[in-house]
């Protein structure tokens with residue numbers, strides 16, 4: 001399903017945080033979003049799900065297929081959230097309840113949105129945990145979030161987001177706590193879901209190597225605006241905006 | 257086992273010897289998260305600690321701070337043994353250690369302004385000349401952020417606030433657990449260098465945990481590679497980078513995605529991520545190792561600097 005953001009503005013009090021963001025997500029494609037820390041990447045994702053912080057005001061258009069998400073009632077949005085559109089939050093704790101086993105959290109979504117029975121939901125949850133490379137998934141499922149490492153919690157948050165087979169996934173820095181080999185596994189999983197099931201992904205990442213590995217389109221944000229958008233190869237090899245160029249030049253690995 | 261690659265010309269600040277740390281949960285198998293790890297950090301030295309997600313890096317760091325009970329082995333800091341005390345009390349010998357925790361969301365107090373939290377650090381460091389705004393500026397944030405609360409900040413801004421607070425305390429050992437993972441490339445280079453400069457200029461040690469190997473390469477004097485609770489390779493940064501010897505280190509360096517725009521997915525390690533509650537016998541890496549031999553399935557390579565039967569010291 002297509003998700004289109006156009007002219008999105010968000011203000012908190014008199015502070016303008018987003019100043020007219022345009023982004024387009026297509027089924028089967030990964031749209032990578034990079035940008036300066038504090039430029040508004042997370043706010044853009046939260047706006048799509050109607051989860052902006054208290055006191056924030058959003059204007060512009062966010063359409064999912066034919067439906068306008070910004071104009072939707074809280075009840076309607078609730079139905080879409082976690083079902084058709086899911087989010088991996090930058091702070092994994094936001095995705096999880098600390099007092100419930102991860103199995104409960106995974107299966108409750110599935111039973112609610114997909115109408116699965118207890119046994120089926122549990123089997124699918126174990127499968128998902130294995131897909132995000134959690135060791136010993138069949139026993140890990142009964143553990144609590146604090147019993148996992150930082151990177152494991154991040155992967156469990158991804159499993160929770162994928163639980164209900166969303167059509168659109170907003171993943172906000174989903175691999176920041178992962179070493180490169182486990183990260184490779186997660187990127188392959190996301191790429192596979194796009195290619196095989198037509199998932200549309202907005203992948204927020206500051207890691208241009210990750211961007212280069214999976215993104216089809218790349219956008220770059222600075223100070224509440226998208227300053228550059230284009231196909232992955234063009235943006236990373238021949239950036240037009242000075243900020244994109246500066247980002248590529250500052251990669252420590254490229255210096256001796 | 258002592259760390260054979262430790263720099264000898266400088267005094268050892270932190271020494272971790274054959275450390276074992278276990279997580280116990282009633283009714284479940286014991287998780288041996290750190291399974292006999294040895295590591296040292298000298299004064300003025302930056303040591304990068306890298307390894308697979310879940311291999312025990314944070315557990316080791318928390319044990320060094322006295323936050324996790326130790327099953328066996330020893331930790332010495334500034335010549336004194338580190339022993340965990342009750343939750344509310346801190347071992348006074350540890351006041352020279354500051355840790356930037358992996359999760360910047362839960363490590364800042366949500367109810368206090370960030371300026372006040374950085375001021376706490378300044379008091380710990382007995383610094384009467386700097387202001388919280390000065391520290392914010394050093395980590396690349398606007399001075400007027402001091403008056404705001406943590407929830408008003410983005411992920412990368414929070415990480416820099418946590419670093420500012422730790423730097424304010426002028427620690428003699430700074431531990432950063434993925435401290436800059438949410439920053440963009442240009443801010444990462446800036447803050448990583450700042451942390452390194454602190455170590456080099458004040459003689460403090462820096463233990464820098466990161467999955468970002470290019471940042472580790474930029475600032476670390478030595479790299480320690482951890483796999484399933486053990487340090488499997490340690491060496492000077494350029495040596496490990498240019499000539500990795502442990503098969504796990506090789507796989508790790510080989511999976512760094514290049515920002516070349518080519519759309520190539522990096523290679524995964526074959527086999528399953530191991531469970532520290534049920535580690536494989538022999539060498540812990542053998543089920544996933546492309547060059548495993550018979551001895552690897554039977555005996556654990558319990559030596560350094562490269563814990564691999566192909567690199568047994570003469």
Ligand SMILES: Nc1ncnc2c1ncn2[C@@H]1O[C@H](COP(=O)(O)OP(=O)(O)OP(=O)(O)O)[C@@H](O)[C@H]1O
Nearest residue numbers: 037038039040041042043053408409410411412413
């Ligand atoms: N609750 C809030 N109230 C007011 N301002 C906020 C709030 N949350 C974030 N901001 C501000 O909004 C701006 C955009 O924040 P956002 O979290 O979207 O940045 P980001 O691009 O995701 O950055 P990062 O890469 O560091 O996560 C930042 O300048 C931040 O300080």
Ligand SMILES: Nc1ncnc2c1ncn2[C@@H]1O[C@H](COP(=O)(O)OP(=O)(O)OP(=O)(O)O)[C@@H](O)[C@H]1O
Nearest residue numbers: 147148149150151279289309310311312313314315
């Ligand atoms: N409180 C706990 N109770 C039980 N097991 C735990 C607990 N904390 C961590 N573990 C387990 O200990 C192992 C090591 O965790 P640790 O957080 O040290 O890993 P890490 O190397 O820091 O990983 P990451 O890179 O993902 O942050 C993991 O298998 C984790 O599930």
Ligand SMILES: [Mg+2]
Nearest residue numbers: 042090410411
């Ligand atoms: Mg963010």
Ligand SMILES: [Mg+2]
Nearest residue numbers: 149150314358
């Ligand atoms: Mg950790």
